[in-house]
Amino acid sequence: MAFIDPPGATAGAGARDLQRIVQVTIPVSDLARSAAWYRDLLDLRYVREFSDHTGVTGCGLVDWQARYLLALRLRSTTAGGADLRGEHPVILEAADRAAAERVQTRATGLGIPSTAGTHVDGSWIEFLDPDGIALRIVHSAAGPRGFLGVCFSAEGGAELYDAPRLRLPAPRSAHPAGDRARPVTAPSPASC
Template sequence: MDLGFECILQVKIPVTDLRRSVNWYRRVFGLRLAWEFGEHGVVTGAVLTDDAERFLVGLRRLDTVAGEPSLSGFDVVSLGVPSVDVLRALAERFDELDVDHGPLLDRGPGGGVQLDVPDPDGTVIRILSPFGEHEPFTGVEFGPDGAPSFYTTPRLELD
């Protein structure tokens, strides 16, 4: 069913140090500060965007978020790039900026290639190349060594 959605426009990430995180996202991803939000005279959130305003990254001070979630090590969002060559160029950029990142990881049949970069709080920003041809459903299980194995019948029992 088409509900009319075109894309995910914004992702909002809780951060421990708003200024540090705004500076990091600006430096690493070339984003610009588009909005700030405040409460009681204190800036508690910010929204950054690319120059074409194709996507927004919202950052919110962790001490103002209900439940104080921890996303360290979790890939809360995946950004798409047009090719593996772009991923390679990004990895080189991150190296030049001395920004920690994971290796280029082939996700297997039809899964594209990924590059993970953790932000200052450890929240992972995953960057993906286009997916190749793939089955209508593919399951992936990661073994103890991190190697993926694939299956074609869903294991999740759905209603």
């Protein structure tokens, strides 16, 4: 996804200590089936395996050129049986529309259906993995420069809002003197 400087930030104003997400981990019900699905769709290389006395419980697939690793964990071995069905925990950015369409063409050749659309963050193509977890690929991602909230209605529609509803403590500093965590007092309505 295209990253956008927060309001008031200037390009190049000091280096960030952290540069990118290196790995995303997804809980799956069938490790071999899901590893093959992600490997084939994203043209990844199978490079890691994690096991215990019961057998292989996780694995990793990598794109060395794009520099990211996708880890899979056998859901039955995770605390609480983690389940991300119906979510899209992984969003990758394609270089451009043509690149996204090449992935979609590869998916079609593998018999993997897709959906596509456009929303405020850009255009996207989405694929459901064998567990019903969505993998989204965005292109022409611009996104809004400020805060954006999205409220999904029971009828399936979405309404946008521009002020946070979640109450967060004020940012803390590494310097305790004078650091007072104050809650953000934005309203938190139960519905759109």
